[in-house]
Amino acid sequence: MKAKYLIGLLLILGALAYLIFGGLGQNLVYFLTPSEYLQDQARYQNRPVRLGGLVKEGTVRYDKDQLELRFILTDGVAEVPVVHKGTPPGMFKEGQGVVVEGRFGEGVFQGTNLLVKHSEAYQAPKAGWTPEEVRKLIEEAK
Amino acid sequence: MLGAVEVKMLKAAQPDRPDALTWVFLGLGLLLLPVGLYLALAAPPDVNQGYLARIMYLHVPGAWLGYLAFFVTFLYSLLYLFRQDPRYDRVALASAEIGLVFMGLALVTGMLWARPTWGVYWTWEPRLTTTAILFAVYVGYFLLRGAIEDPELRRKAAAAVGILGFINVPISYLSVKWWRSLHQTQSIDLTTGKIHMDPAMLQALLFNLFVFTLLYLGFVRFRSLLAAIEDRQEEA
Structure with a gap:
């Protein structure tokens, strides 16, 4: 040898x-759902876990000055409030699948890392909605 | 002394130049590579990801050819063990090496794609973890080959790794279905035949897949020839 x-x-x-x-x-298991997490909460106390679910519609609050993002993570059955320090990733939006790494404390799930899941379907945007045209619309609205 | 005819026969049996088919694969592959790039850049953006989705045209062919290459290594490792002909071992070696290049490309482009979409370059989710293990196993394949000096033992040990290591390919491919993962499931699902992709994107992807396959075939034939020349020098 x-x-x-x-x-x-x-x-x-x-x-x-x-x-x-x-x-x-x-x-x-890569991530727990909010239901699984709440069922066995004592076990995951003060331990880093990953929670996966959907960002509940209408619950996203982003404080631009503090760079603090708050939203509710849901699996359709149970809900967990999440607070995350930092800017959300580009593809973060309401209804999107996300995975949050962090731990529970002070009544909320404190995320240290926010990951956005995306679907396997690829579609071309409708006429008039290409990235350039959307950017132009946003600039014109300012 | 060898007669002129015998020398000629030996040369035919032990070529020291790539044959015409190898050049056809390599030439056509390199020629069509810019065409594939053009098609990838002309394909429409994705409705959610915008132009980021175009990394797919490198990422998917890389991963598929990596899987295919490791399958060829598996097949030729089996053939070597049954027939004991070093030629099979050389193809297994060549394919594993090219497979590492393609799988490396898939890993690097995947990381570059993950940062702007998922938010991180890397996370220990099932698809990524099983692929990292897959990559490490085939790096080990070459370290094992380097560590054993007896040619026959080296070929047999390598064949064992080439066969056992392949188990991880279907695990890696199906990991996104078997376990909860961050990586999306297959857009072209070979287990159900469903395709979740705009036809224009699908065309560009399939064309790039075709080009990568040509390059793979050319590379494997070329690398097998190099391995044959190396073997001859080792024997001499």
């Missing part, structure tokens, strides 16, 4: 073990 390849091989095996047992092993 050649030493340098052996070291590389051990590195790869270590990385694989980390990926399988560290990345996936802790929790095979």
Whole structure:
């Protein structure tokens, strides 16, 4: 066996073990739904979790000066209020699927990372609604 | 001493130049690459993602060819174990190497696509994690090859990794259906045959897929030939 390849091989095996047992092993479920979270709330107290669901229509409040985003995350059954520091990602909007990383505290879910899920369907915009035309409309409205 | 005819026969059996078909694949692939790029840039933007969706024309062919390449490695690793002919091992090696290049392209373009759409370059969700594992396994495939000096043992060990490593390809492909993930499900779903894509985008994607396949075939044939030349030098 050649030493340098052996070291590389051990590195790869270590990385694989980390990926399988560290990345996936802790929790095979990537995110919890608000229902699952509320059912077993004591278990997830003071522990970082990921919550996934839809941004409830009409609940988004964004404070531009404090860079503080508040909304309600829903799975259609249960709802969890979320507060997140920072600007929302470009594709964040009401009704959108999101995954929030963070922990529960002071009555709200405090997100440290906000991820936006998008659908697998790709459609061309209707005539007159290409990105340039939308930008022009916004600029004209100012 | 070898006669002139025997030398000629040996040369035919052990070519040191790529054959015409290899050049056809490579030439046509490189020639059509700019056409694919033009089609990708001429395709309409997506209603939600705007022009960002165009990363798809690199990301999807990269990932598919990566999967295909690892399947070819799986197939030729099996053939090697059954027939014990080093030629099969060379194709398995070539395909694994090209597969790493294409899968690497899929990972990098995926990260560049994820930042503006999802909000992060990387997250440990099922599709990304299984693909990272897949990539690491085939990096390990080459480290293993480098670590073993006995050619026959090297080929057998590599074939074992080439066969076992492939298990992860269907897992990676179906991860978005099996588990909750951030990555969207397939837009061209091979398990149901459903397509969720504008026809103009689909055309551009399929054309780029075709170009990438030509390049893959050319690269694998070229790399197999290089491996044959390397083997001859190792024996000499």
